[in-house]
Amino acid sequence: MAEHLLQVEGLKQYFPVKIGFMRKRMLKAVDGVSFTIDKGETLGLVGESGCGKTTVGRSLLRLYRPTEGVIRFKGEEITDSNIQRFRKQMQVVFQDPYSSLNPRMTVADIVGEPLDIHKLYKTQKEREEKIVSLLQLVGLNSDHSRRYAHEFSGGQRQRIGIARALAVDPEFIVCDEPVSALDVSIQAQVINTFEELQQRLGLAYLFIAHDLHVVHHMSRRIAVMYLGKIVETASADSILAQPMHPYTQSLISAIPIADPARARKRRRIILQGEVPSPLNLPSGCSFRTRCRYATQQCAEQTPQLRELAPGHEVSCWNPQATTTV
Amino acid sequence: MANPLLQVKNLHTVFPIQSGEVRAVNGINFNLDRGKVLGIVGESGSGKSVTAYSILRILDYPGNISQGEILYENEDIVRMSPGEMRQIRGARISIIFQDPMTSLNPVYTVQNQLVEAILLHTKRDRKQAKERALEMLQLVGVNEPQKRLKQYPYQLSGGMRQRVMIAMALACEPDILIADEPTTALDVTIQAQILELMQELKSKLGMAIIMITHDLGVIAEMCDEIIVMYAGRICERGTAEEIFYNPRHEYTKGLLRSIPNFALSKERLTPIAGSPVDLLNMPRGCAFAARCDAAMKVCLTEQPEEISINENHKASCWVNVRDTAAEGTEGRQANG
Numbered sequence: 001m002a003e004h005l006l007q008v009e010g011l012k013q014y015f016p017v018k019i020g021f022m023r024k025r026m027l028k029a030v031d032g033v034s035f036t037i038d039k040g041e042t043l044g045l046v047g048e049s050g051c052g053k054t055t056v057g058r059s060l061l062r063l064y065r066p067t068e069g070v071i072r073f074k075g076e077e078i079t080d081s082n083i084q085r086f087r088k089q090m091q092v093v094f095q096d097p098y099s100s101l102n103p104r105m106t107v108a109d110i111v112g113e114p115l116d117i118h119k120l121y122k123t124q125k126e127r128e129e130k131i132v133s134l135l136q137l138v139g140l141n142s143d144h145s146r147r148y149a150h151e152f153s154g155g156q157r158q159r160i161g162i163a164r165a166l167a168v169d170p171e172f173i174v175c176d177e178p179v180s181a182l183d184v185s186i187q188a189q190v191i192n193t194f195e196e197l198q199q200r201l202g203l204a205y206l207f208i209a210h211d212l213h214v215v216h217h218m219s220r221r222i223a224v225m226y227l228g229k230i231v232e233t234a235s236a237d238s239i240l241a242q243p244m245h246p247y248t249q250s251l252i253s254a255i256p257i258a259d260p261a262r263a264r265k266r267r268r269i270i271l272q273g274e275v276p277s278p279l280n281l282p283s284g285c286s287f288r289t290r291c292r293y294a295t296q297q298c299a300e301q302t303p304q305l306r307e308l309a310p311g312h313e314v315s316c317w318n319p320q321a322t323t324t325v
Numbered sequence: 326m327a328n329p330l331l332q333v334k335n336l337h338t339v340f341p342i343q344s345g346e347v348r349a350v351n352g353i354n355f356n357l358d359r360g361k362v363l364g365i366v367g368e369s370g371s372g373k374s375v376t377a378y379s380i381l382r383i384l385d386y387p388g389n390i391s392q393g394e395i396l397y398e399n400e401d402i403v404r405m406s407p408g409e410m411r412q413i414r415g416a417r418i419s420i421i422f423q424d425p426m427t428s429l430n431p432v433y434t435v436q437n438q439l440v441e442a443i444l445l446h447t448k449r450d451r452k453q454a455k456e457r458a459l460e461m462l463q464l465v466g467v468n469e470p471q472k473r474l475k476q477y478p479y480q481l482s483g484g485m486r487q488r489v490m491i492a493m494a495l496a497c498e499p500d501i502l503i504a505d506e507p508t509t510a511l512d513v514t515i516q517a518q519i520l521e522l523m524q525e526l527k528s529k530l531g532m533a534i535i536m537i538t539h540d541l542g543v544i545a546e547m548c549d550e551i552i553v554m555y556a557g558r559i560c561e562r563g564t565a566e567e568i569f570y571n572p573r574h575e576y577t578k579g580l581l582r583s584i585p586n587f588a589l590s591k592e593r594l595t596p597i598a599g600s601p602v603d604l605l606n607m608p609r610g611c612a613f614a615a616r617c618d619a620a621m622k623v624c625l626t627e628q629p630e631e632i633s634i635n636e637n638h639k640a641s642c643w644v645n646v647r648d649t650a651a652e653g654t655e656g657r658q659a660n661g
Contacts, residue, residue: 048512153600183368184539188583188596195593210512217585217594254517256542258584260565263546270521271514273468274482 003075004036005204006060006172011069013052013059017279027279029055031228033069039171040198042205044219044236046212046251050275052228053208054095057174060206061090073172088118091165095177097157101149107160108145111135114167134163138193155186162193172204179214191217212255216240221311224248227278227286230305234312244308244319247287285317293318328399329356330500330533331380331418336393338372338379345605349375349388351557357501362527362534364548364565366541366580370601372557373537377503380535381420382410397501416446419494423506425486429478435462435489436474439496446497461492466522484515488522495526503535508543520547541584545569553577556602556612559631563638573640575617611643619644 013030030052037043045053059066062083071078078086094100101110111131114120121127132142138159149157158178165173175194179187191214197203207218215222216236223233224245232245243249250269257263271290276282285303288294297317305313338350350372357363365373378384380395382402395402397413405413422428430438439458443449449457455474462470465488478486487507494502504523508516520543527534536547544551544565551568553561553576561574572578579597599616608614614624624643631641632649 048514155600183601184541184580185368185583185597186600188585188594189598191585191594192596212513213585250514254513256516256520256540256546258541258545258569258581260545260569263542268517268521270517274484274515 004072005039005041005074006037006206007070007072007075008036008060009034009070009072011056011059011071012067013055013064014067019279025279028228028281029278030059033225033228033230035223035230035233037172037204037206039204040202041221042198042207042219044215044222045206045208045225046210046215046222047225048210048251048275050227050278051225052278053210053225054176056225057092057176057206057208061087061092061174063092088168089170090172090174091168091170092174092176093158093161093165093178096181097154097161098181100161101157103149106146106148107135107140107152110149110160111145111163111167114164118168120168130167134167137166137197138163139189153186154182155189158182158190159193162190162197166197166201170203172206175205175207175209177209178207180209180211187214194218212240212252224251227275227281229286229315231287231316232312232314233305234309238309238312242309242312242321244312244314244321245287245316246291246293246318246320249320285315287316293320328396330359330398331357332394332396333376333380334394334396336376336379336395337391338375338384338388339391340388342387347604348607349557349604350379351607352393353554353557353559355552355559355562357533357535359500359533360527360531361550362536362548364536364538364544364551365554366539366544366551367554368539368601370556370604371554373554374505375557376554377420377505377535377537380503381414381418383414383420415442415494415499416497417499418501418503419497419499420503420505421487421490421494421507423509425483425490425510426478428490429486431478434475434477435481439474439489439493442493443496457496458492461496462489464495464526465489465492466518467492483511484518487511487515487519491519491522491526495530495532498530499532501533501535503537505537506539507536509538509540516543523547541580553580556604556607558612559641560613561638561640561642563634563640567634567638571634571638573634573638573645574613574642575619575644576613577640579616611641621647 011030011033014026014028016024017027019025033056035043047053058064060071062078073086108131111134112127115127115130121130131145135142135144140159179190182190207215209215219236222236222239223230226247232248240252243252250271253269273290276289282289284300285298288298303315303317305315307313308319333353333355335352335354336350337352340347340349367373379390390403436458440454443454443457458474459470462473467473467485467488508519511519538544548565551563551565552559555576561577568577572581582595583597585594597616602612610625610627611629614620621643629641629643631639632645633639
């Protein structure tokens with residue numbers, strides 16, 4: 001079998017939280033997540049706020065030191081000592097284009113900084129040429145380079161963020177909700193930019209978002225997270241057409257459809273209650289407190305991901321075969 | 326026929342600032358009938374929130390209404406004194422804001438904030454007001470309402486806070502509820518709960534809702550009628566079916582094309598080119614002309630008038646003016 005570009009096994013990321021004087025408890029933000037991403041592929045990661053999707057992205061890049069688990073890039077394990085080398089191949093685009101760009105740096109300096117750090121040019125002229133070509137690559141023009149971030153609109157700022165990520169010529173980019181802060185008409189422009197760059201440069205993405213429409217559009221495969229665990233993973237189309245985990249089903253049915261006739265006809269599964277605190281997880285399956293099909297077994301045993309159809313893994317004791325949409 | 330509950334006529338709202346006058350709302354007209362849900366869509370800066378704030382007269386300084394009338398039960402809100410306005414705000418017309426964290430007071434308990442609104446606007450005494458507060462929390466589906474009354478906003482989750490906001494807005498049984506992006510800050514599963522709740526309460530209490538959002542999905546699920554705004558003007562209006570299945574303004578068409586759709590998802594998205602208009606330097610003609618594929622000469626120089634597509638549908642776009650003119654001549658030729 002060909003080697004995966006990125007391989008994650010049993011990733012756990014716990015954070016100590018003070019809950020009183022001298023007392024600490026572990027917040028299990030990510031609790032045993034495994035997946036692989038191939039070259040030029042997009043894996044979509046969806047889930048509600050607080051489910052740990054952003055933490056997965058950050059742990060991959062070692063912006064946090066993972067509590068447990070192995071991350072391999074091109075077959076080589078990433079550790080604290082060799083991370084500098086991998087930073088050149090793995091980059092990130094953040095959610096908020098307003099706070100992720102330094103307001104006191106010009107666009108040329110923002111995009112040029114990774115070039116400086118990794119010493120990717122010989123002469124000053126070469127540096128400038130590289131910056132201009134990066135800006136053009138993401139659809140900005142060269143006279144933007146002397147301006148500051150605040151002079152740009154949200155969509156343009158996100159492009160600056162993308163240009164910065166591309167500066168070191170990476171093979172893999174973590175896209176952490178890159179379009180959530182943008183208006184719909186601008187969202188589509190940025191999504192198209194991501195797709196064009198993928199085709200042209202053969203990039204692999206981990207595309208994190210809470211908007212299932214956007215994730216489905218971008219990705220070949222989708223993983224659905226709930227409280228630090230992946231509960232279902234399958235190809236983008238089968239997640240939508242035949243979701244098997246009750247959580248995925250309700251997530252899909254909760255999405256408003258921009259089509260009045262269909263929206264009025266369909267029956268929604270409205271989840272009761274709210275997401276339990278990750279400090280105090282329910283026993284067994286974490287979704288059982290909101291699940292319609294929960295049984296005694298769900299409270300006693302933690303379900304593991306099982307392959308129920310080719311390429312379709314579900315972690316549920318009572319998977320439901322339904323078709324939606 | 327009786328007059329509509331709310332009539333907005335030629336409303337202009339401006340923000341004079343040092344570098345000029347930001348014309349956030351430029352002459353909009355619409356009516357709202359009892360028991361209806363009116364949706365206002367548009368991107369950030371299109372003037373949808375400013376319209377809502379104008380109706381309640383809660384514009385931030387230096388914003389002011391420079392022209393126009395807002396008739397609520399045939400009385401002009403624009404001309405009301407601050408005292409009269411207070412009788413309306415919260416009691417007859419109330420609002421739910423986008424961000425439930427910043428719109429609740431962090432240093433008062435839920436009970437405190439709910440009771441304050443009830444005491445101000447109804448004839449209940451303190452004890453009755455407390456009962457009413459409890460009743461409202463039950464109505465909006467807050468679990469353990471007794472306990473929640475004693476809690477502070479930070480102790481509640483986002484969905485719970487938004488329910489408290491809704492309870493507060495509805496405590497005095499308003500005629501009109503303005504919902505300014507009520508679910509944008511919430512997760513989809515919680516959003517579904519809140520939208521369902523709003524629909525249920527609408528049929529139970531019979532109020533009219535103005536739903537402001539940029540999410541076309543939310544609009545499609547909730548609204549009877551839709552207004553599409555661009556650069557402070559209404560560019561298209563009509564019933565939900567007309568807007569979604571028969572859009573006639575190029576901006577609306579672009580909006581509908583630019584949302585990812587499950588059915589045809591792998592096709593490339595068609596974004597609207599360019600960026601939103603600069604409200605300080607509004608173009609002379611149609612504000613959307615610079616981003617429009619179908620723009621003609623006349624679009625750059627003259628403001629299009631609103632023309633009727635059919636009885637449930639109006640659009641302000643020169644392309645439609647041209648097409649109707651062409652149909653007219655063809656019709657005449659056929660007859661002749």
